[in-house]
Amino acid sequence: MNPIENNARNATIRARLTSGLLNKRSEQPLPSVYGVKRKINRQMKPLASWMATCTLLFSHCILVHGGLLKPDVDFSNYNVPLQQQLVNRIREKVAARLGPGKPTRDRYFIIPFAYQNKGNAPQFSHSFISVIRVFADNKQPRLTAGFRHGTYRNWNFEAFTISWLPHDFDRNPNLCVFDGLGSRVDPRLNKCPISRGKSFKLEETLQLALNVKNAVGMWGPYEIKKEAFDLAVKRKNLLDGGTIGYRADDRLYRKPLVAVNCFHAMAGLEELYPNGGFLGTGFRMWGINGTARVLIEYTKAVRNRGLLLEPVNIKKDLYGFVYAPERNSQGIYNPFPNASAYYQ
Numbered sequence: 001m002n003p004i005e006n007n008a009r010n011a012t013i014r015a016r017l018t019s020g021l022l023n024k025r026s027e028q029p030l031p032s033v034y035g036v037k038r039k040i041n042r043q044m045k046p047l048a049s050w051m052a053t054c055t056l057l058f059s060h061c062i063l064v065h066g067g068l069l070k071p072d073v074d075f076s077n078y079n080v081p082l083q084q085q086l087v088n089r090i091r092e093k094v095a096a097r098l099g100p101g102k103p104t105r106d107r108y109f110i111i112p113f114a115y116q117n118k119g120n121a122p123q124f125s126h127s128f129i130s131v132i133r134v135f136a137d138n139k140q141p142r143l144t145a146g147f148r149h150g151t152y153r154n155w156n157f158e159a160f161t162i163s164w165l166p167h168d169f170d171r172n173p174n175l176c177v178f179d180g181l182g183s184r185v186d187p188r189l190n191k192c193p194i195s196r197g198k199s200f201k202l203e204e205t206l207q208l209a210l211n212v213k214n215a216v217g218m219w220g221p222y223e224i225k226k227e228a229f230d231l232a233v234k235r236k237n238l239l240d241g242g243t244i245g246y247r248a249d250d251r252l253y254r255k256p257l258v259a260v261n262c263f264h265a266m267a268g269l270e271e272l273y274p275n276g277g278f279l280g281t282g283f284r285m286w287g288i289n290g291t292a293r294v295l296i297e298y299t300k301a302v303r304n305r306g307l308l309l310e311p312v313n314i315k316k317d318l319y320g321f322v323y324a325p326e327r328n329s330q331g332i333y334n335p336f337p338n339a340s341a342y343y344q
Helices: 003-026 041-065 082-098 202-211 226-240 262-266 287-300
Strands: 107-116 126-134 148-152 155-162 164-166 197-199 215-218 222-224 319-323 339-342
Touching: 082 107, 082 126, 082 202, 082 215, 082 319, 082 339, 107 202, 107 226, 107 287, 126 202, 126 226, 126 262, 126 287, 155 202, 155 226, 164 262, 197 226, 226 262, 262 287
Parallel strands: 319 339
Antiparallel strands: 107 126, 107 215, 107 222, 126 155, 148 155, 164 197, 215 319
């Protein structure tokens, strides 16, 4: 029996118990009032029926909106490593967009990502994005130095990732986010140092998530215009230039281009590091929330309209990969509408 059928069965049982209990009680005579005993069977039965109906209807609603009736986590690729599962999904989506045959012009895609732990703690959350160019088949590709290059099916591609973190985060993952009484409210009270930044590769970033068994989410791939691809390359070159550092709380350092966090490193391709989050501070913009905010910037901000070539549904497009210690594990952390399980 699957979880939905089991919950529906339980709701039915509760409804019957409620109806039966009320009907049973309604058969009991009330205390005498001026020597007259009355039963309220006729009055209580409609109430019992109404409560039973509510039990059936609203118990299901509570379960659905409470996230308890999510589709089952997919364990069919459980033995496939996390990175390969993710790459396979990207390939499948890009191939569907390209269609059959060989590409006759260059095509461009973005894949926004996020990872976070169960508590969505900022020190265990991250937003990052990968950008892909699929080369036209009728010309010799001019490969970009420093990008990843490869071939899949009948097309050549290059790709890069913006995953902005302290340069030594893979060796020293103790990220300082807020340090000091009141620092969450007043950034001047935050004692966290500025770190030298580094944009990690996709495989390196996924390993960081795997190290702490985080939930990893992705949107897309979404096709974009060449102008958007060029902006992403420009952003990567700016970050790689060594003039901008990393700081998780970048409220005082973002605008003067001193240091930024992972969210602002990938947000607002046309405008450097736009505001976001509570009162425009970027607060709570980490993990899934952070990347979702980036997509809002890409799709709804006037300056970015037209750069995406296909519609975006921020909630429905999100797909996740969740850690499970064993095949068919129960009670695993799953913040996604749909997800596959991984363990390696």
